[in-house]
Amino acid sequence: MANPSMKHPKNIPGKFYCTDPDDDNGEGCIACNVCYTGAPEFYAEDEDGNAYVIKQPESAEDIELCMEQLEACPVGSIGNDG
Ligand code: SF4
Numbered sequence: 001m002a003n004p005s006m007k008h009p010k011n012i013p014g015k016f017y018c019t020d021p022d023d024d025n026g027e028g029c030i031a032c033n034v035c036y037t038g039a040p041e042f043y044a045e046d047e048d049g050n051a052y053v054i055k056q057p058e059s060a061e062d063i064e065l066c067m068e069q070l071e072a073c074p075v076g077s078i079g080n081d082g
Pocket residue numbers: 018019028029030031032033034035036049050051069072073074075076077078
C-alpha cells in the first residue's frame with residue numbers, strides 16, 4: 001500500500017495521491033510512466049519523471065480509470081484515501 005505520510009508535495013488535495021520516490025517503505029514512485037500515460041488527465045510527471053495527481057476524479061468512470069492506474073502501479077505508489 002502507498003504510504004500516506006510520504007505523499008508527493010505536488011499532489012492536488014483529495015483522496016487519490018502518489019508517493020515520493022524516497023518512500024521509506026520502498027513503495028515510492030519509480031517513474032515507470034504507467035499512470036500518467038494511462039490517465040494523463042489525472043496524473044502528471046514532475047521534472048524527474050515521478051508521478052503526482054493533478055486532478056481528482058469525480059465520475060464513477062473517472063474513478064475507475066484512476067483505480068486502474070493504482071492497481072497497475074508496479075510499486076504500490078498510488079493511494080486512495082476514499
Ligand atoms: S505507475 Fe506508479 S511507479 Fe509508475 S509513474 Fe505512476 S506512481 Fe510512479
